[in-house]
Amino acid sequence: MAYENRLLTSLPPDEQLRLATRCENVTIPKGTVLFEAGDRVPHAYFPMHGLLSRLAIAPNGEAIEVAMVGSEGFIGLPILLHSETTSYRIVAQLSTAAVRLSADALRTELGRSSALLQSLLRYAHDVLGEAARSLVCHRFHSSSQRLSRWLLGAGDHFGSDSLDLTHECLASALGIPRTAVTAAAVLLQDAGHIWYRHGHIIIKNRPKLRMASCDCYRSIDRGHDRVRIAS
Secondary structure: OOOOOHHHHOOOHHHHHHHHOOOEEEEEOOOOEEEOOOOEOOEEEEEEEEEEEEEEEOOOOOEEEEEEEOOOOOEOHHHHOOOOEOOOEEEEEEEEEEEEEEHHHHHHHHHHOHHHHHHHHHHHHHHHHHHHHHHHHHHHOOHHHHHHHHHHHHHHHHOOOEEOOOHHHHHHHHOOOHHHHHHHHHHHHHOOOEEEEOOEEEEOOHHHHHHHOOHHHHHHHHHHHHHHHHO
16 A cells, blocks of 8 residues: 555655555545544544544534644544543535544554554644644634635645635634635735635745735645655
């Protein structure tokens, strides 16, 4: 099995081969909710291509994204951290190809492989940093800054600046009304940073979109750079 997930490709070849006997390929359709907050986590997912979100859920049921997951990461932190349940809703923002590993198999491999353990712990550290930075961004920055940051991050995680995303999806991820997403998108399109129509967004000018974003994007991107370097 040839992996495209950076956490798995960082492992020694013999460990990759051993994991291949325990993994299965899956496709997660866009909009699929893998887990709700409070669910048990029977499997870990290592995306090879696509985009998943970790969403924090308020008591009234509203959601806000705290971290994205692409081919640099994995879903299954509770397994790594010896917890029974997840604290987040996990949803596929875009159709995602992944390899799936049972919780028991991952625990066994973590006991056998210091390389896998260290790689996943480094990733967990960066997820915590991204979650903290995302919450600061949601609290203190404008809708256009937040949308710019989110689109840049989505392009990085997905590996493409062409994204099939509706305004409803963006509103849910950013925790703002759809009308605020529309207003921010119009502002960014008029400035020539993006193009969007009918659920499709293209980042046209990444340097300018970076300038329209806040420092949160650069902070989060540096954290994922450490994952890329370690891989």
